Amino acid sequence: MSVETRDVVADAADAAALASPPLLVIEPLDAYLDSVGMARGTLAWHRIGDGQANITYELRRGRDRLVLRRGPRPPFPPSAHDMVREARVVATVGAAGVPAPRVVAVCEDPDVIGVPFYLMELVEGHVLTDALPRGYADPRDRAATVNEAVDTLARLHQVPLEGDVAALGRPAGYLERQLRRFSQIWPLNTRREVPLVDQVGERLAAAVPSEPGASIVHGDFRLGNLMFAAPGLIAAVLDWEMAALGDPLADLGYLVATYTETGRPTTPMDLTRVTALPGFPTRAALVARYAEETGADVSMLPWYEALALWKSAIFCEAMHTRWLDGERPGDAFAPTLAEGVPALARAAAEALDRLEEGER
Known part of the structure; x- marks a missing residue:
């Protein structure tokens, strides 16, 4: 089984068949995106970065693009990877003038993808890690x-x-x-x-x-x-x-x-x-x-x-x-x-x- 198959599954039945929980479950996630007003269409996703703790996906549906932020696969300590608290922090510092993405929605229901998560606006730009994008030669x-x-x-x-x-x-x-x-x-x-x-x-x-x-x-x-x-x-x-x-x-x-x-x-x-x-x-x-x-x-x-x-x-x-x-x-x-x-x-x-x- 490929890593992608373990990470993203179609529905709860597919998730239950895995030895470890997936990262995204598309059917309930699609329904949740309907509830927060994301444009209709076929859901596409792309993992952003290689974070070793919390995990970030870009979601595309119709004309809209959002970022989903969730914790890693459980088990982990109850106080760790608190997405609800993180979303509150992001919203608070953004309101205080710190450059931070706008929080769109917070989902506390673990039945959607298995853990709480939040959605934020997609910010365009480059992250500098192992390679430099164009424009950084000088x-x-x-x-x-x-x-x-x-x-x-x-x-x-x-x-x-x-x-x-x-x-x-x-x-x-x-x-x-x-x-x-x-x-x-x-x-x-x-x-x-x-x-x-x-x-x-x-x-x-x-x-x-x-x-x-x-x-x-x-x-x-x-x-x-x-x-x-x-x-x-x-x-x-x-x-x-x-x-x-x-x-x-x-x-x-x-x-x-x-x-x-x-x-x-x-x-x-x-x-x-x-x-x-x-x-x-x-x-x-x-x-x-x-x-x-x-x-x-x-x-x-x-x-x-x-x-x-x-x-x-x-x-x-x-x-x-x-x-x-x-x-x-x-x-x-x-x-x-x-x-x-x-x-x-x-x-x-x-x-x-x-x-x-x-x-x-």
């Missing part, structure tokens, strides 16, 4: 693109925590909650010994920075989650699953940790390898620009980079374990995490070493 355009990403992050962190934005969470103690949560889920996610993961967690807990103030924290802010309408012009910030209120430097640390730079060790979280090409700014330049835009003290940034890498090691281990259990069939990424998770832990330890040595 080094000045490459620099402008990354600079706009940093500036957008700075603007996100300057959104006032008022009204609906303030209702998105509890900002105080964000870093301690992150450390506690991921320390607790590590033993649940793994079946092997990776002592460095525990050691990094202990080092992080022993050196928690004083939080500089609260902001919206995207939680997964990287070039691969930005849609560019043109070089230097962001059409939308995507993938708000992990958004919260908390320490803004957590976003900057994650951006740096996922940003490829020649001469730095690579990890499975090097998700924008194009940035190793000539003309793209260095990590240090990203950090300096953010500090200039916000006035933030970035002297502790290696700690935040280590936090991002350590958390990545833990959720990547969950992917690897689910693959071992046969819950991620056809996944080419999960097997690489046998070595990738220890590599993430080593990179986190190296970031903490830099902090202790007074380097950025």
Whole structure:
């Protein structure tokens, strides 16, 4: 059976015949699209990106195009992959002026495709990951693109925590909650010994920075989650699953940790390898620009980079374990995490070493 056959089926009977749940069930999805006013016609679909957590499809019917966002195949913890909450976040930040897709509808009924999902408008543009689209050959355009990403992050962190934005969470103690949560889920996610993961967690807990103030924290802010309408012009910030209120430097640390730079060790979280090409700014330049835009003290940034890498090691281990259990069939990424998770832990330890040595 092909991956596509396992992923998309015609109706509930076909879904029930599979060993693991499909991602789309066309007959009930068609009926739901009728209910939200999508144009009539034959439904066509296309998976967007290769997301390892939540999954995104472009839907076409008649003259209309929408994007469907859903969680991965279950089982997963009840608090994870909360599409209803993510849709609320996207709508809230969009209303606050952050470039985000418009939410069209939220479906909480698991009988439609098996899990809750939401629909949003389709945003046209390019996502930069392993290859550059046309129009990014000029080094000045490459620099402008990354600079706009940093500036957008700075603007996100300057959104006032008022009204609906303030209702998105509890900002105080964000870093301690992150450390506690991921320390607790590590033993649940793994079946092997990776002592460095525990050691990094202990080092992080022993050196928690004083939080500089609260902001919206995207939680997964990287070039691969930005849609560019043109070089230097962001059409939308995507993938708000992990958004919260908390320490803004957590976003900057994650951006740096996922940003490829020649001469730095690579990890499975090097998700924008194009940035190793000539003309793209260095990590240090990203950090300096953010500090200039916000006035933030970035002297502790290696700690935040280590936090991002350590958390990545833990959720990547969950992917690897689910693959071992046969819950991620056809996944080419999960097997690489046998070595990738220890590599993430080593990179986190190296970031903490830099902090202790007074380097950025």
